[in-house]
Amino acid sequence: MTAIGQDMRSALEILQRENRITRVEGSVDTNFELAAVLAQCPGRSAVIFENVEGYSVPVVGNLVDRKNFALSCGIDTSLEASLNYINKGIENPITPLVVEEAPCREQIITENVDVLKTIPCTTFFEKEAGRYISAGIIIAKDPETGKRNVSMNRLLLLGPDKLMIGMSPSHHLHHLKEKAQKIGKALEVSIAIGNHPAVLVAANAYVDLGFDEFEIAGGMFGEPLKLSKGVTVDVEAPAGAEIVIEAEFIPDELYEEGLVSEFHGMYVDYGKSPVLRVKGITHRNNPYYQVILPGRYHEHFIIGAMAIETTALRNIRTAVPGVKNAYITEGGMGRSHLVVSLSNPRPGEGQKAVFAAFAHCNLIKQVTVVNDDINIDDPVDVEWAIAARMKADQDIFIIPRVRTDRAEALVKEGTVAKIGIIALRDANALPKAEIPEEVMKNVQDQWDKYKITRLS
Numbered sequence: 001m002t003a004i005g006q007d008m009r010s011a012l013e014i015l016q017r018e019n020r021i022t023r024v025e026g027s028v029d030t031n032f033e034l035a036a037v038l039a040q041c042p043g044r045s046a047v048i049f050e051n052v053e054g055y056s057v058p059v060v061g062n063l064v065d066r067k068n069f070a071l072s073c074g075i076d077t078s079l080e081a082s083l084n085y086i087n088k089g090i091e092n093p094i095t096p097l098v099v100e101e102a103p104c105r106e107q108i109i110t111e112n113v114d115v116l117k118t119i120p121c122t123t124f125f126e127k128e129a130g131r132y133i134s135a136g137i138i139i140a141k142d143p144e145t146g147k148r149n150v151s152m153n154r155l156l157l158l159g160p161d162k163l164m165i166g167m168s169p170s171h172h173l174h175h176l177k178e179k180a181q182k183i184g185k186a187l188e189v190s191i192a193i194g195n196h197p198a199v200l201v202a203a204n205a206y207v208d209l210g211f212d213e214f215e216i217a218g219g220m221f222g223e224p225l226k227l228s229k230g231v232t233v234d235v236e237a238p239a240g241a242e243i244v245i246e247a248e249f250i251p252d253e254l255y256e257e258g259l260v261s262e263f264h265g266m267y268v269d270y271g272k273s274p275v276l277r278v279k280g281i282t283h284r285n286n287p288y289y290q291v292i293l294p295g296r297y298h299e300h301f302i303i304g305a306m307a308i309e310t311t312a313l314r315n316i317r318t319a320v321p322g323v324k325n326a327y328i329t330e331g332g333m334g335r336s337h338l339v340v341s342l343s344n345p346r347p348g349e350g351q352k353a354v355f356a357a358f359a360h361c362n363l364i365k366q367v368t369v370v371n372d373d374i375n376i377d378d379p380v381d382v383e384w385a386i387a388a389r390m391k392a393d394q395d396i397f398i399i400p401r402v403r404t405d406r407a408e409a410l411v412k413e414g415t416v417a418k419i420g421i422i423a424l425r426d427a428n429a430l431p432k433a434e435i436p437e438e439v440m441k442n443v444q445d446q447w448d449k450y451k452i453t454r455l456s
């Protein structure tokens with residue numbers, strides 16, 4: 001593995017070398033236009049907007065897709081490599097290191113704070129309430145134990161120093177906020193924008209309350225994540241973050257958000273959400289601002305998907321030791337549909353894998369189980385397994401009224417029907433027709449010999 005950095009700039013340097021950056025030199029404004037360009041940029045390269053009207057701050061979009069993640073983490077681009085890498089972070093967490101020298105503190109603003117003056121907050125979807133910050137990670141500390149928590153939450157700009165924060169009642173940040181309120185404290189947060197892809201995925205890991213997600217990022221990097229102390233709050237942020245907003249919850253203040261997009265690509269109305277008062281902003285010299293296109297766009301899907309499939313795989317493994325890989329599909333909104341492969345499954349293990357996945361994560365509502373000869377990140381291969389091996393009268397089961405996430409598109413009283421699809425080869429399956437394996441391999445090994453020039 002090659003040495004990699006911990007910040008977004010080092011990821012961008014690698015992506016630049018690998019020709020995975022699209023540059024937008026023409027001017028764009030923050031009022032839907034930037035979002036519309038980002039949505040229509042072809043391919044999955046990261047995009048840098050160099051000329052954002054009214055700002056000298058360049059904006060980075062589409063930082064994370066699966067290939068960009070692998071390249072910026074110095075791992076190969078297979079599904080297995082990313083599962084192993086993220087799993088290593090969870091299995092071997094490393095305590096972060098607070099350092100004095102922090103690029104994120106090169107500029108410090110604590111007087112006359114005005115978020116929009118420093119940060120080109122953008123509007124995304126037509127019926128949403130206003131400008132959102134969509135790529136911030138929220139760092140908070142348990143007011144009793146001091147244990148850190150990291151998550152991603154969208155922030156709606158309400159005023160020069162006021163932000164509404166969207167947070168599910170089932171997430172840890174909500175618990176910490178409630179805990180603080182009960183003991184009469186206002187929970188402080190640091191909001192770090194412009195982070196390394198590994199840090200973004202770690203922030204989305206489904207782990208227990210009290211498990212500091214920064215330790216997972218350290219575990220992935222194989223070295224402690226460097227943090228910098230807060231200036232106006234007692235909460236650290238990644239030392240290499242581009243921009244850090246420091247804030248605290250305003251007790252009892254709630255804001256009626258109206259319609260907001262979810263990962264399923266539709267609007268939802270979550271009602272009232274908490275409000276933060278901004279106390280300070282710090283940033284690097286010449287900072288980049290990062291945007292994640294929310295709703296039904298691939299970066300929003302993939303950051304969550306990579307985190308959820310890794311922890312789902314861990315959970316399934318406790319029930320079915322022969323599980324090989326797990327993959328959350330994009331067609332399944334990066335949250336809802338999981339494909340799992342099993343090595344030498346015994347009768348009924350497919351069903352157990354499905355139950356374990358549902359038990360692990362409320363968001364998962366369809367699990368397809370295949371053999372380990374299937375590339376589960378290839379939708380055509382998975383559909384082939386369904387066509388070739390799933391007996392519709394025996395291999396589909398539906399579990400009605402299972403507890404689900406508030407973000408589920410079909411949610412009704414907190415529940416939804418879930419489906420398991422077992423597409424496993426049985427003893428009577430026809431043999432697979434294959435070109436002799438050793439010939440396939442020999443050909444691969446001597447590819448140049450064939451002087452193949454037109455591959456299209």
Ligand SMILES: Cc1cc2nc3c(=O)[nH]c(=O)nc-3n(C[C@H](O)[C@H](O)[C@H](O)COP(=O)(O)O)c2cc1C
Pocket residue numbers: 134135149150151152153154155166167168170171172173174203204205206292299300303304
């Ligand atoms: C781009 C992106 C935006 C997200 N926005 C929100 C949000 O606004 N509210 C929310 O509750 N979860 C949001 N999430 C999901 C949470 O960050 C995620 O579930 C996280 O693991 C919760 O962590 P916690 O339980 O430690 O608080 C978002 C995820 C991504 C990838």
Ligand SMILES: [Mn+2]
Pocket residue numbers: 149150151172173207208209210211213
């Ligand atoms: Mn957490």
